[in-house]
Every structure is written in structure tokens, then in C-alpha cells.
Amino acid sequence: MKKFKCAACGYIHDGEEAPEKCPKCGAPKDQFVLLDDAASSLVxxxxxxxxxxxxxxxxxxxxxxxxxxxxxxxxxxxxxxxxxxxxxxxxxxxxxxxxxxxxxxxxxxxx
Ligand SMILES: [Fe+2]
CATH class of the missing domain: 1.10.287 (Helix Hairpins)
Known part of the structure; x- marks a missing residue:
């Protein structure tokens, strides 16, 4: 499963795409960065x-x-x-x- 990290607060979302807004801080979708395989594995x-x-x-x-x-x-x-x-x-x-x-x-x- 892909992982997206909120650049504003660090919240990590698991899913096929980033959420519309961060459930933690409310940052918009474009603030989420797709983690690569190595970073996802570390998470x-x-x-x-x-x-x-x-x-x-x-x-x-x-x-x-x-x-x-x-x-x-x-x-x-x-x-x-x-x-x-x-x-x-x-x-x-x-x-x-x-x-x-x-x-x-x-x-x-x-x-
Ligand atoms: Fe956030």
C-alpha cells in the first residue's frame, strides 16, 4: 500500500492516493508527498x-x-x-x- 506524508505535520496516510485534507492538521491534498519504497518500508x-x-x-x-x-x-x-x-x-x-x-x-x- 502506498504511503503519503503530510509535509506540514508529518502525518502518514496509507492508501492509493493522498487524502483530500490531512486528518491531523487539515493541510490540503497537495501538501502530501508520496514516500518511496525505502521510506515506506522504514515506516x-x-x-x-x-x-x-x-x-x-x-x-x-x-x-x-x-x-x-x-x-x-x-x-x-x-x-x-x-x-x-x-x-x-x-x-x-x-x-x-x-x-x-x-x-x-x-x-x-x-x-
Ligand atoms: Fe498534516
Whole structure:
């Protein structure tokens, strides 16, 4: 499927032709540029990778919640220690993916 990028805001439209106006910023059709195969492929790959990072971030947040429950449960010092360490690792995992996605956005690998 062809991809057209709004020159005004960067919105990427998937379709056989550019939309009449940008759904994001309202720019007219003539503001859309057809992406070549390499750029289209990069968009697809970026969408996939960004979705994976979003999934990792969501799972890390779930892990944090589980660890918080475990810390609050406070069965014994060993459990609290494991949950505390695991929560810190979940936070780090979340931050790693967030930073990578932030880098993608800065390079236009989003949309
Ligand atoms: Fe736009």
C-alpha cells in the first residue's frame, strides 16, 4: 500500500492516493508527498518496533504493580527484597523502551 506524508505535520496516510485534507492538521491534498519504497518500508518497520516497545512498556508497568502488591503483602524479608529488586528492573526496562521510542520520534520513525 502506498504511503503519503503530510509535509506540514508529518502525518502518514496509507492508501492509493493522498487524502483530500490531512486528518491531523487539515493541510490540503497537495501538501502530501508520496514516500518511496525505502521510506515506506522504514515506516512499516518502525510501526512494528514501536508497537513492540509499547507492549514492553505496558508489561513493565504491570510488573511494577505486581511487585508493589508483593511489597505491600510483606510475607517475609526475602519476598520484599525480590519484589523490590524486580520493581527496579521493571522500571529500568520501561525507561529503556521509552527512551528508544523517544529516539524514534526524534528521527521521524513514527506514524
Ligand atoms: Fe498534516
Amino acid at each position: 512499516e518497520r518502525s510501526r512494528h518496533s514501536n508497537a513492540l516497545h509499547a507492549e514492553v512498556i505496558a508489561l513493565a508497568r504491570q510488573l511494577e504493580d505486581i511487585c508493589n502488591d508483593g511489597i505491600e503483602d510483606e510475607l517475609d524479608p526475602g519476598c520484599v527484597d525480590v519484589f523490590t529488586k524486580s520493581r527496579a528492573m521493571a522500571w529500568k526496562i520501561m525507561k529503556l523502551s521509552m527512551t528508544e521510542v523517544q529516539g524514534h520520534m526524534g528521527k521521524g520513525k513514527w506514524g
